[in-house]
Amino acid sequence: MKLSFRWYGLDDPVTLEKIRQIPGMKGIITAIYDVPIGEIWPMDKIIALKKEVEKHNLELIAIESVPVHEDIKLGLSTRDKYIKNYKETIKNLGKAGIGIVTYNFMPVFDWTRSSIDNKMEDGSINLIYEHKKVLEMDPVKGELDLPGWATNYEQKQLKELLQKYEDLSEEGLWRNLEYFLKSVVPVAEKSDVKLAIHPDDPPWSIFGLPRIVTNKQNLKRLVNIIDSPSNGLAICTGSLGSDPNNNMSEIIEYFSKKDRLNFLHFRNVKHDKNKNFYEVAHLSSEGSLDMYSILKSAVDGGFDGPIRPDHGRMIWGEEGRAGYGLFDRALGATYINGLLEAIFKN
Numbered sequence: 394m395k396l397s398f399r400w401y402g403l404d405d406p407v408t409l410e411k412i413r414q415i416p417g418m419k420g421i422i423t424a425i426y427d428v429p430i431g432e433i434w435p436m437d438k439i440i441a442l443k444k445e446v447e448k449h450n451l452e453l454i455a456i457e458s459v460p461v462h463e464d465i466k467l468g469l470s471t472r473d474k475y476i477k478n479y480k481e482t483i484k485n486l487g488k489a490g491i492g493i494v495t496y497n498f499m500p501v502f503d504w505t506r507s508s509i510d511n512k513m514e515d516g517s518i519n520l521i522y523e524h525k526k527v528l529e530m531d532p533v534k535g536e537l538d539l540p541g542w543a544t545n546y547e548q549k550q551l552k553e554l555l556q557k558y559e560d561l562s563e564e565g566l567w568r569n570l571e572y573f574l575k576s577v578v579p580v581a582e583k584s585d586v587k588l589a590i591h592p593d594d595p596p597w598s599i600f601g602l603p604r605i606v607t608n609k610q611n612l613k614r615l616v617n618i619i620d621s622p623s624n625g626l627a628i629c630t631g632s633l634g635s636d637p638n639n640n641m642s643e644i645i646e647y648f649s650k651k652d653r654l655n656f657l658h659f660r661n662v663k664h665d666k667n668k669n670f671y672e673v674a675h676l677s678s679e680g681s682l683d684m685y686s687i688l689k690s691a692v693d694g695g696f697d698g699p700i701r702p703d704h705g706r707m708i709w710g711e712e713g714r715a716g717y718g719l720f721d722r723a724l725g726a727t728y729i730n731g732l733l734e735a736i737f738k739n
């Protein structure tokens with residue numbers, strides 16, 4: 394397993410110099426942020442990014458993410474142009490020797506929380522999702538407390554986009570995902586790139602929008618669309634694991650053994666049966682997930698790809714990008730190191 398860390402590029406206050414000092418750190422997960430969604434990532438930008446990472450003795454091990462244009466998710470006639478561009482981006486990444494590309498297929502909203510600055514009892518700040526509060530929010534009125542997603546759109550634009558989704562059912566979204574994968578996966582295969590879909594977060598429908606990357610059954614359906622290691626998963630324990638019905642250890646062992654787990658996000662949550670969940674420190678006893686069992690399942694399943702500590706709390710007075718400060722994620726990395734050492738020596 395390759396210990397990795399997400400980095401948001403040159404303006405990320407969590408610099409590569411700092412990341413390099415985390416014990417055992419090998420890989421960087423990042424993206425190009427200044428190419429509009431749907432456009433081709435140019436080769437020179439990819440090479441520059443790779444060189445920047447390698448300058449710090451780290452490996453650019455995976456891209457997270459190459460975003461999928463909404464027209465593809467909606468299945469509009471304009472999608473072919475964007476799919477063509479997506480394939481060019483994959484070819485370019487493959488040429489640069491980057492072997493894993495993460496994406497998601499969530500309509501309009503990426504990960505969603507009811508609060509991103511909840512103060513915990515110990516004074517740390519975390520991200521929480523309270524279902525009742527989310528149900529009461531109207532995204533069109535700008536009532537969302539999201540880490541920047543809603544501000545991607547003007548309110549009028551957002552309203553129009555949500556209207557376009559009104560008639561799209563879950564099956565419709567599946568059809569559009571299938572169309573996308575059937576076009577893109579063969580190119581990924583030829584380019585030595587493994588795609589890794591990130592599960593929906595939370596793994597259920599919000600604001601009436603369909604969500605389909607939500608549980609084991611649906612992950613199975615997804616990998617069966619095209620049976621190829623290039624059509625794989627980025628399993629995020631905190632995303633799928635916020636639904637108590639998802640047995641994370643079992644899911645991870647199943648897809649590792651099938652060689653469809655391409656990337657692992659390691660994060661703990663405290664959940665309840667009413668669709669509420671709270672992001673907590675990575676340690677098992679802080680939340681609802683058994684992090685030892687999860688990692689052991691990945692090892693037993695033969696998983697050897699990148700793992701990264703996902704979202705951390707804000708601790709020790711750190712300020713920064715919600716979920717992506719240095720300190721708590723570095724603690725998560727150290728915890729991963731400890732668990733892996735114990736698993737392998739046992």
Ligand SMILES: [Mn+2]
Nearest residue numbers: 629632658703
């Ligand atoms: Mn994740």
